[in-house]
Amino acid sequence: MGISSLGVGSNILTQDVLDQLRAADESSIIKPITLNIANENDKKSALDEIDATMKNLSDSIGELKDATLFDERSVSATGTSAVVTADNNSDIQDFSLNVTQLATKEIDESGSFGAKTDTIASDSGSINLNIDGEDFTIDYDSTTTLDDLKDSINKIAGKKVSASIAQIASGDFRLFLSSVDTGSNQAITITDNSGNLSGTQLTDDLSSVQTGVDAKFEFNSQSIERSSNTVDDLVTGYHISLKELGKTDVSVTQNRDDIMSKIDSFVKQYNAAIDKLNTMTKSSTNSKERGIFSSESTIKSMKSTVENMISSVGGGVGSLYDFGFSVDRSGVMTVDKSTLADKLDENPSNVQAFFSGGDYENSDGSTTTLTGAFVDMSSQLGVYTKFNGTLDQFQTSVNNRITQIEDDKTSATERLDSKYEILKKKYTAYNLIISQLNSVSNTFTQLANAKTGSAN
Numbered sequence: 461m462g463i464s465s466l467g468v469g470s471n472i473l474t475q476d477v478l479d480q481l482r483a484a485d486e487s488s489i490i491k492p493i494t495l496n497i498a499n500e501n502d503k504k505s506a507l508d509e510i511d512a513t514m515k516n517l518s519d520s521i522g523e524l525k526d527a528t529l530f531d532e533r534s535v536s537a538t539g540t541s542a543v544v545t546a547d548n549n550s551d552i553q554d555f556s557l558n559v560t561q562l563a564t565k566e567i568d569e570s571g572s573f574g575a576k577t578d579t580i581a582s583d584s585g586s587i588n589l590n591i592d593g594e595d596f597t598i599d600y601d602s603t604t605t606l607d608d609l610k611d612s613i614n615k616i617a618g619k620k621v622s623a624s625i626a627q628i629a630s631g632d633f634r635l636f637l638s639s640v641d642t643g644s645n646q647a648i649t650i651t652d653n654s655g656n657l658s659g660t661q662l663t664d665d666l667s668s669v670q671t672g673v674d675a676k677f678e679f680n681s682q683s684i685e686r687s688s689n690t691v692d693d694l695v696t697g698y699h700i701s702l703k704e705l706g707k708t709d710v711s712v713t714q715n716r717d718d719i720m721s722k723i724d725s726f727v728k729q730y731n732a733a734i735d736k737l738n739t740m741t742k743s744s745t746n747s748k749e750r751g752i753f754s755s756e757s758t759i760k761s762m763k764s765t766v767e768n769m770i771s772s773v774g775g776g777v778g779s780l781y782d783f784g785f786s787v788d789r790s791g792v793m794t795v796d797k798s799t800l801a802d803k804l805d806e807n808p809s810n811v812q813a814f815f816s817g818g819d820y821e822n823s824d825g826s827t828t829t830l831t832g833a834f835v836d837m838s839s840q841l842g843v844y845t846k847f848n849g850t851l852d853q854f855q856t857s858v859n860n861r862i863t864q865i866e867d868d869k870t871s872a873t874e875r876l877d878s879k880y881e882i883l884k885k886k887y888t889a890y891n892l893i894i895s896q897l898n899s900v901s902n903t904f905t906q907l908a909n910a911k912t913g914s915a916n
Contacts, residue, residue: 478887482880489876493869500862506740506752507855510759514845517733517766518838520726525834527816529722530808532715533697539708542677543701546712550697552808557700558678558707563642563689566591566672570635571665576607576625578633580662585654587662589613591620592645597653609662610635621648635662639672643687646672675702714808720797726834727793730766734791737763758854762844767791769840773833777820780833783811 523529531548541559573580584601596617600609606625613623622638639646650662657663674685679694686694689702698712741760742751753759770780770787784799803811813820817832844850 478880478883481883482876485876485879489872490869493865493872497862497865497869500858500865502752504855504858504862507851507858510736510740511845511851511855513729513733513736514762514841514851517726517729518841518845520722520729521834521837521841523722524726525816525832525838527812527818527832529719530714530812530816532718534713534715534717536711536713537708539706541702541704541706542708542710543703544708544710544712545699547697547699550712551695552712552714554709554711555680556678556707556709557702558681559675559702559705560678561673561676562702562705563675563687564670564673565642566637566639566646566648566668567670568637568648568666569669570637571659571661572628573606573633573635573661574631576610576627576633577605580604580606580609580658581656582658583654583656585652585656587657588651588653589617589621590649590651591617591639591647592641594620596620600656606633606635613637636669637666641687642675642689643672644674645687677702714804716801716804719804720800723795723797723800727795730793731791733766734763734793737766738791758850762850765840765844769837772840773836774814775820775828775830775833775836777822777828777830778814783814 528548533546533548533550533552535544535546537544539557542557544557579602581600581602581604584599586597586599589596589598596613598609598612598616600612604612610623610625613621618640620640622640624636624638625633626636627633637648639648648666650666652663659665674687675689675691676683676685678684684691684694691700691702692698694700737759738751740751740753741756741763742749743754744750770785770793773780783803784796785793786796787793800811807821809818810820812818813830813832815832815834817830817835819827820830821827842849846852
C-alpha cells in the first residue's frame with residue numbers, strides 16, 4: 461500500500477496530524493495564558509466596580525464633612541404680611557412681624573396741558589428737579605414740548621425719578637413723576653431757574669397724588685421704621701419683604717431635611733461599599749462562591765479600613781454610635797434619626813464639631829478641638845481613593861500584568877507558528893521521500909509480478 465502525506469492521501473504525516481499536535485501544544489501553552497488574561501480582565505472589571513462604589517462613599521462623606529451643611533437655614537411662617545429668607549449661619553430664632561404701614565413711593569402730577577406736544581417755555585432756560593436731597597438740572601428752550609421734557613427727565617434723573625404722560629381727558633394731558641424709591645424722603649420739587657416757563661403747571665401746580673411714607677412694623681413688639689419694604693439690616697442674614705398689613709409669625713431653624721438627606725446618602729453608600737467588598741473578598745472552597753479578591757491583601761485591607769473607621773473616629777469625645785449610628789453583625793449600617801435629632805436639639809454646635817470639626821463642649825465645661833469624624837473618615841479612605849492612591853496603583857499593576865501576559869501570549873503564539881511552519885516543511889520533505897519510495901516499491905512489485913507470470 462502506497463504512503464503519502466499533506467494532501468497526498470496518506471494517514472501518516474498529514475495536515476490533520478499537524479493540527480492535532482498544534483491543538484495539544486495550544487492547550488498546554490496558550491490556553492493557560494488565555495485563562496490568566498481573562499482572570500486579570502475580570503479583576504480589572506471588579507476593580508472598576510469597587511472604584512465606583514468607593515467614590516460614591518467618599519462623595520457622601522465629603523458632603524457631611526463640609527461644615528456649611530450645618531449652616532443652612534429653613535424658614536417657616538404663619539401669616540402673609542411678610543416674606544422672610546435667611547442666609548447660611550444666620551441666627552436661629554422665632555419672632556413676630558406686625559406690619560402697620562407699607563412704604564410707598566412719592567407720585568406727583570403737573571397741571572393740565574392741551575397736548576403732549578405743547579411747548580413748555582417761551583425761551584431757553586432750565587429747571588431744577590430735587591428729590592431725596594439730590595438736584596438735577598433739566599435744560600429747555602422755546603421748542604421743548606411736554607413730551608420732550610418727559611424724555612429729558614428720564615434720561616437725566618432716571619435713577620431717582622420716573623416720568624410719564626397720561627391723558628386724563630380730551631385736551632387734558634399731565635406729567636406724572638414717580639420716585640424710584642419709597643420712603644418719606646422722596647418728596648419731589650421743581651423750580652424754574654430761568655423764569656422762562658410758559659406757565660405754572662410744572663411748578664406751582666405740581667401736586668402730590670401719593671405721598672412717600674416709611675414702612676412701619678413691629679419686630680417682637682418693638683416698633684421699627686424703614687424707608688423701604690425690603691429690610692436687610694434688621695437682623696444679620698435675614699431678608700424681610702413687607703407685603704401687606706398684618707401679623708406674621710416666623711421661625712428660622714437649622715435645615716434638618718438636608719442634613720438627614722445627606723446622612724441617608726452616607727448610610728446607603730456605606731452599605732453598598734461593604735456589600736461589594738464582602739462579595740469581592742469572600743473566602744470559600746467553592747470557586748463559584750469565592751470572591752475574586754479573596755486572596756488580595758490590598759482589597760481586604762481596604763475593607764477592614766471601611767469597617768473599622770466607624771468606631772475609630774470621634775477624637776476621644778465619643779463615637780458615631782452616640783449619634784444614632786449602628787452596625788449589625790453582617791456589617792449593615794442604620795441610623796436612628798430620632799437620636800440624631802435629639803443631639804441636634806440639645807447642642808447643634810457639638811454635632812457640627814463632631815461631624816465636621818471645631819470646638820466640642822464637654823460635659824465638664826471644657827472644650828476639645830476636633831478635626832471631625834467625617835473629616836477623619838475622608839482621610840482614611842483617601843489613602844485608597846485619592847489620585848495615585850492605593851486603588852490607582854493596584855489598578856495600574858493589574859493593567860501592567862494584562863499587558864505583560866498578552867505580550868507573553870503573542871510570543872508563545874509566534875513560537876508555535878514558527879515551530880509548525882518548520883514541521884510543515886519537514887513533513888513536505890518526508891512526503892517527497894515517501895513518494896519516491898512508493899514509486900520504487902511499485903516498480904519492483906510490477907517486475908516481480910511480471911516474472912511470476914512468465915514463470916507460469
